[in-house]
Amino acid sequence: MNALRSVVVCLAIALTGCAFTVSLFAQDRSYGRSVVATQYGIVATSQVSASQAGARVLEQGGSAIDAAIAANAVLNVTEPNTNGMGGDLFAIYWEAKTGKLYGLNASGWAPKALTIEHLRARGVTEMPQYGIDSVTVPGVVDGWAKLHERWGRLPWRDLFQPAIFYADHGFPVAEIIHAWWESDSKGLITNPESQRVFLPGGKVPETGEVFRNPDVARAFRLVAEQGETAFYKGEIAKAILKTSDDLGGTMTADDLASYSAEWVEPIHTTYRDWTVYELPPNGDGIAALEMLNIMERFPADSSGPHSPGELHTRIEAMKLAYADVKAYDGDPRFGKIPVEQLLSKDYAAKRAALIDPARANCTVAPGALGTSDTTYFSVVDREGNILSIIQSNYNNFGSNVTVQGMGFALQDRGGLFSLDAKSPNALAGRKRPFHTIIPAFMQHGDQHIGFGIMGGLNQPLAHAQFVSNVVDYHMNIQAAMEEPRFTDRQQLACKIVIESRVTQATIDALTKMGHVLQVHPDYTSQMGRGQAVLHDSSTGVNFGASDPRADGAAIPEQPKFAAQKP
Structure with missing residues (x-):
């Protein structure tokens, strides 16, 4: 039987010529997935639901920026450990018609009162890696707003509807995200709000278990209707400040209201x-x-x-x-x-x-x-405009501090500061820490x-x-x-x-x-x-x-x- 099969294969090769032989070699490759190719736009993210949401926005006439914001918002819901409204963002945008490249630094600064002297007065000798004193002002929402202002096509509020849907109706937890969630469960227990939101029933959601987060849906509705003002000056800002105050943090209303991402x-x-x-x-x-x-x-x-x-x-x-x-x-x-x-x-x-x-x-x-820990994603639209963008909480669930009633964790980027006053990365009020998240082009x-x-x-x-x-x-x-x-x-x-x-x-x-x-x-x-x-x-x-x-x-x-x- 094997001999007969060999004869049939050889005869097929002889009849179809070199093209068949070449295709055999093309299939013999060292990587698993085929590259996606299309004359239309593509959204590549670490969660299928986020990629689909971004692709849908492109289909509705949205730009690469619109698709990226929609995809990032869904990632905030489906990967709450890696990214969220409590984190930072960096982006590189390539404009196809002009060939010009733009950069956006939407990383936040330390609260004005969070200084080396303040920590030393409390007996702290090393930069905290978790907790409220590791928290810096989140930059992501202002980053979204600045990108949308320049290159957005669809209405701002429409971009957050997929994230609101998944937050309200739930989503099955993916296997890699479950594993990371599990690895930080002890950290989540240190904060009552984190435990309430991210450990339903007192445990990490299993792979495939439907997880809902109505609190973050509420936060996204506020951002969708009121823009970045809701986050830096409005109801979300008030919730951030109350959370900080209750934990003895230093963040003030002015630390939030004065923040602006930088081109x-x-x-x-x-x-x-x-x-x-x-x-x-x-x-x-x-x-x-x-x-x-x-x-x-x-x-x-x-x-x-x-x-x-x-x-x-x-x-x-x-x-x-x-x-x-x-x-x-x-x-x-x-x-x-x-x-x-x-x-x-x-x-x-x-x-x-x-x-x-x-x-x-x-x-x-x-x-x-x-x-x-971080999430990177990239978007190209049908005109060829490319957005290379990255967003992060830093460690899993960031500082492990969740904003009361808003369903998202605050980043712990402040943990990357040094308490050595001679270091170029020494902690200082209104200073941005050394950052590990980098988009490229x-x-x-x-x-x-x-x-x-x-x-x-x-x-x-x-x-x-x-x-x-x-x-x-x-x-x-x-x-x-x-x-x-x-x-x-x-x-x-x-x-x-x-x-x-x-x-x-x-x-x-x-x-x-x-x-x-x-x-x-x-x-x-x-x-x-x-x-x-x-x-x-x-x-x-x-x-x-x-x-x-x-x-x-x-x-x-x-x-x-x-x-x-x-």
């Missing part, structure tokens, strides 16, 4: 023949660009992206870039951040010269200079890609790996997103987390170089969760990719189907 100029570098963009400090996108500059000093390894030589170069470049960003990054409104020097090709050459091609460096220091000729990979300090090194996969190894964006990755959870030491899809031979070779590898499952969420969209301006075709390390999908907009005449 910024994206920073960039070239990697081979591509241009890669990130946002400037207080974020750590600069680390991704410096890492790419260092990697560029070495040729891509012909053995492939997860060969020992390639991975060694990437790991060592990461350590050097991270040492610098830890030493020099902060809020540029409070001190000069040496962006130009850190992005200099000459400086990268000096840092690259420190890499020993045969040995891991376990004690990396910052270079000598002259005088941040890259382009070459007619190819324009909005991308991001979340996961705290994992993000810059994950960005650099994605860029190299596209540029050096000519992968499509889905393959580049799925490619095995490494990460460094301890930062600057030799302990590296790596996925098990890397071969044992590579793991053995890296171990001999001095890397201490922790091998995790094939698609571990330790590597972060990414999304990407690509617009080809020569053909008008859009492409979307969604990371299998998340629960989401890249969903295309459906065109209007007219009845065909017989």
Whole structure:
């Protein structure tokens, strides 16, 4: 029987010619999902319901901005641990008709009275990682408003209806979100309101269990009807201030009312023949660009992206870039951040010269200079406009403090401040902390890609790996997103987390170089969760990719189907 089947296959190949043979090879690939391709818009998020909501907005004539706000609002409901109205937002927008790039920093500042002196007077010697003193002013709602004001097409209130629906009617909890929810259940117990809202019946909702949050539905109705005023000056602001006051926090009405997101100029570098963009400090996108500059000093390894030589170069470049960003990054409104020097090709050459091609460096220091759990999503509309956007609470459920009666947690971004007064990231009132969440964009000729990979300090090194996969190894964006990755959870030491899809031979070779590898499952969420969209301006075709390390999908907009005449 097997022999007969072989004869039939051979005869089929002979009859159909080379095209059949080529298609067999095309199916023999190292990644699981096909890249999404369409002449219409695409919304790529970490939750299918959010991607669908954004795609529906595109179908209704909405812009990439409209779709992103609708998708983000749904993510606030369906991923309450990773993002929400109590968090921050950063965005890069590429306008197709002009080719211009815009950056928005919607990260919040510390309350004016939250200072090093205030904490030390209370006996606090290290920056709190949870609780009310880790809370900074949330920036996301003002970020949505500023984006919508410039590029929104649909009415503001309409964008929040999908989120309100899911909050009121409920949604089945996704498997990865359930696991993260479970991991923070002890933190939620520390706050009565968090326990009431997010532990119904005293426990974490199971995978597939329908979870409802009528309180956050109420908050979204207020924002939909009253705009950002409801959040920063109105009823939601009052609820935030009461929550803070009850816990001994320092936030005031003026801390909220005075806040405004900031338009910024994206920073960039070239990697081979591509241009890669990130946002400037207080974020750590600069680390991704410096890492790419260092990697560029070495040729891509012909053995492939997860060969020992390639991975060694990437790991060592990461350590050097991270040492610098830890030493020099902060809020540029409070001190000069040496962006130009850190992005200099000459400086990268000096840092690259420190890499020993045969040995891991376990004690990396910052270079000598002259005088941040999250959700990322991306949208491309049918005109080719691209929004690369990221939003976060920082840790799971942020500070673990939930706003009374509003159903969302407040972020703990303040935990990233330093209590060392000499640090560029030293805590100060009305100062923004060092930030880990970074959207990115890259382009070459007619190819324009909005991308991001979340996961705290994992993000810059994950960005650099994605860029190299596209540029050096000519992968499509889905393959580049799925490619095995490494990460460094301890930062600057030799302990590296790596996925098990890397071969044992590579793991053995890296171990001999001095890397201490922790091998995790094939698609571990330790590597972060990414999304990407690509617009080809020569053909008008859009492409979307969604990371299998998340629960989401890249969903295309459906065109209007007219009845065909017989």
